[in-house]
Amino acid sequence: MRNGGRGRWIVVEKAATHNLRDVCVEIPKEALTVFTGVSGSGKSSLALDTVAAEAQRLVNDSYPSFVRNRLPHTAQPDVQRIDGLTFTVLIDQRRFTGNARSTVATATDIAPLLRLVFSRVGEPSAGYSPAYSFNDPSGMCPDCEGLGVVQDVDLDALLDLDRTIDEGPVRFPAFRPGTYRWKRFAYSGLFDRSKPLRDYTEQEMRDFLFADQMKLPDPDPRFPKTAKFDGVVTRLRDVYIRNPPRSKSRETEEAMHRVITTQTCPLCKGARLSQAALASLIGGRSIADWMALSVDRLHDLLADLRDPRVAPALSEARRRLEALRSVGLGYLTLDRVSSTLSGGEAQRVKIIRYLGSPLSSVTYVFDEPSSGLHPHDVRRLTELLLRLRDAANTVLVVEHHPQVIALADHIIDLGPAAGRQGGQILFEGTSAELLRTDTPTARALREPLAPRATIRPDHGHVMIRNARAHNLRGFDVAVPLRRLTVVTGVAGSGKSSLVTCELPEQHRDFVVVGQDPLQGGGRSTPLSQLGLAEQVRRIFAAESGLAPAWYSFNSKGACPVCRGRGFITTELAFLDDVFTPCDVCEGSRFNPQALATRVNGATIADVLDSPPATLVELFADHADIVARLGWMERVGLGYLTVGQPMDTMSGGEKQRLLLAKHLGEVGGGRDQRIILDEPTTGLHGTDVDRLLTLFDELVDDGATLVVVEHDLRVVAHADHVIDIGPGAGDAGGRVVFQGTPADLAVDRDSFTGQALAQAFHLSPV
Template structure:
């Protein structure tokens, strides 16, 4: 191999759950902001570390730079009706008989048969909040050199301050139940200590700058100048401009990185790479248009062209028409998915793709057909005074029995209306969003859809083994890789290296499990099947057949049923959740479902398949509310609610309500303009040659 370059992958993985990472640190603008305040802030708090919430000299001492504090709720933790002998602490690690229980049971401070509701205030304070108390007369079972801590004191030291990572899912759920997180009262969520908060530039602190939206801060810095820090201010302004150009002007720089969606995280990474001075780099982007309104996609194309024109190679995995149209070279892979794909169908220019005859070419070359009629509505659900996040208190009518598309630019308030206000005021609506699925690499679509036990039971019935032998999370696991199918080698400061397990060959099961077959297939063979193949393998099991039918109908027929959840995209996980929900519905009549961008990551042909599913659900009597940017869905909707006109404080208002045909004629709606362009006979972006390259 030769001609290889340094490669940077910018994918849709969310930022990790590190509470110390915010948008400012993720896009590398935080050091410049700290530098500006350390030089010209009055009074100065000191050098740049004095303005960092990740440094002891700058962080708030109360929350240690996190911005929030965790409290333990005594009402959730303690059952006052019970005595110590009954086990009054509603937390499994303090169960009766355990060593933590013995610490207060044998302290000699309490009557073990007395219900906690009968304790005096002093006794209850000791029981909950005592700290390193030397006991006057403990029972012999109490450790001789130990001191007594109250239940809440011990829990705070063990589970709140130290943040243990190796705890079971059950314990983590219990902690979520008995703890509450709220804004730090000392720093009011700014994360900084008093000295850093008191340092001002034109009456504003670093915390004030960070709390503003990107757009608002950029407007402020347009009039902020000082020769001592002008280069740093120029760098901040450039980063803010880049964030706005990828549709993130509504974010604030103090937003915790882990709360960003996959698409938002990817665009922040793009901005970070734009600040790099490297050339001859190959940048690989995995569907950067995800979560973007067509107007924002237009802005994103300029950033990618900037990277290319700086002497880099840009490789983009994409379905979006606008992204494909600016390419210099297109590689179309297909013709289908899974075993039906994997072949090069076309290579060439976007114009040539349209006349190539491939599935992608035909769909890109055909203008959208906008629905001219709407299904009759069966009543309506009214949302009153919607005020979640940036919504401005408007009323919105959601027609029943039809498909409603909620549209608008990223950050306009679409999801706030559809996934928060609507189900809050009308609980009969079920939200199927893109929240992470629990399980990761240890979970599959079979387990999510609730039929993994059916498959294991079939193998157990064909042998004398327990069903657990056919789970790679239990007795059936390969002893070398413990059911993972691969071995991970840690390389210190480099990325970990994963290699297939040489004992099981990546099959994840041990020899005992693999020795059993059902209709000629092992459990590993079954997990490698697609949905329709699994249904054919177990035609007599209605549970498996129904679940696999829904997996196919939501557009996931190409995914192996044993594929780990951590390898699925956000859109694939959402459609899997939709399949699970639909699989559990006996009667679609009256079913009301909210979907948050269900077409994420889909080829236009797959979007058309999803539209067919929507039609089937509506004909069966369901109501669908879909938050969408994809114009193929919007064009087929019965009713459109367009939120905007911009993002953040510039959005949160209803711009348009009505049919897609009426939206085409609305010049005030950005969505309407995009739909009009996509439905026009000629939808190609005008292109021109620049320095031997193709640019918009």
């Protein structure tokens, strides 16, 4: 240990979490340390899954067992020793949960301050603070219960009036003939099962649809003896509207979209609040009006509001609004549902909780905070990181962005490659020292950026007409065909609204490969997402004569002890759960009978533990498998094993896997029209170059690519750039520039142009 000991350094000895190879490193305290390296090199494994995870685990262990059992459980990282840890805050890019009652105002704790202001100053007063909350019975709209929308069942979509009960008149999976729900009204004794619904009397139809816990006078003996009867609509409202299931099949989800309507609440007009709360005004505006303003506009409004009765609350509200502006979120409205924020926006909302905190000697760990940020906004981010550091805190950042790397006090570069070829420390030192090395990060930082030399020829275009989604101002814009078009602009300018809303809506042949999470958790893998799992099982089944289900760890092939999970969970009541590798299957997840079969010398467990390149050789005689795994390699995911659980993959990895899945299904780029929403999320510069090579191959093969992106490497490589802005929210929504990257770099009215000019080392005009 260096002189100064644990007071100056966080010391990590022999960390082996995930792909780390017994890493030993010393991280300086009260400094900004950036962890760099190619995607999958082990940056997050070291900073997040080792340092942050162990710090949080130790803090949780300090609480009484009663409290500890109610805190998130963090697994102990694979490390021999960590010393010098302090209280640690992890600010990652996980989106907020899908709770419709959480908004930007509630997530930032601005809502309670504004409620307090209105309860003291609003005229006429609606009462105490809860009377202004849509999450409290005293303040919520009684019709929509504070949700702003009302949902109900569309009877025309739900019922086929020409069918009898035996024929299945309800167009919903849970009410098909033979199902549990169908048996309830079939055996109720209330209805003639051979009579079409159209011929029901008014009372029969009322009972069929709206009966609520009706005691049956003469039910069929097959009807449960102690049960009461609910109508179809009553049951749908209870099970699928008031308490929707957390997990549901795709068929059920599609049926819900078809038969359940959602409308703005006619009473509160979507404001969520009671009439008394909406009638209480300050300066002619209600609290709902305040929430509907952008952060920038509300900040300006409160700047002119002075009232000694609520001065402390106003002061703190202004401080928090200023914090939102400082991280580039001034365009958000406070009533925006938090689950609709992107990962980058969610991370920045979390950050503001700690700005101005009186705590010091805290370790803040950030996971790629520049994700989703325009270069113009990254400057604000770096100022924020430096403010946290200068308040006597330790700031650890996993990052690829050159602007953030350049400001680091200390850099830890991992590699040399991804996955099993990574996990080693390549460099420690300053950014200037890093540039003199030959690591992949240093080479990427030194590589000069230049605009595309040759623009592809004109092959026509499609028009987006009268674009008005969200903040767009009703403009027309041309999108070239068989070219690489990049759509840029500051965060919140309207890029995604134009490309992922308007373009596919007006031109249905464009397919969006966005940031929506792939379905599947710990039991879903890249192999299953690519549609290859069943094909591989059939190959093993043909070799053994067993059914394909024997080669699935979710079916007959599962290890009987761990049930196909690969590990055993030991619950210790008030202590943390303990996860240990399964001794029977040794983590393979399969039972002995499944593992007894070999194809070209490999078991099914060997297949799942292999990267795509290995399987291309193993299944060389199967063209479809080779082709689809080849796309996984080409999108830059060759370092993953095909059996890696989906819940361990980053958002950027999932998006590239989705792209590989799409290309595998359509067989390549010919005549494809693909929209990509920030595909470089989480990518190192060398990985971005690899992705651009793939883009070139697809476009040269006849594809049209439209990419929403901030990365200047991608912008410089485009045939055509559409810049939206100039600002965010109300200050954006217009076309600032259309043309080539070279022309954009000399357009000083565009923030993107200014950033490109700096990257191209052009003199100011």
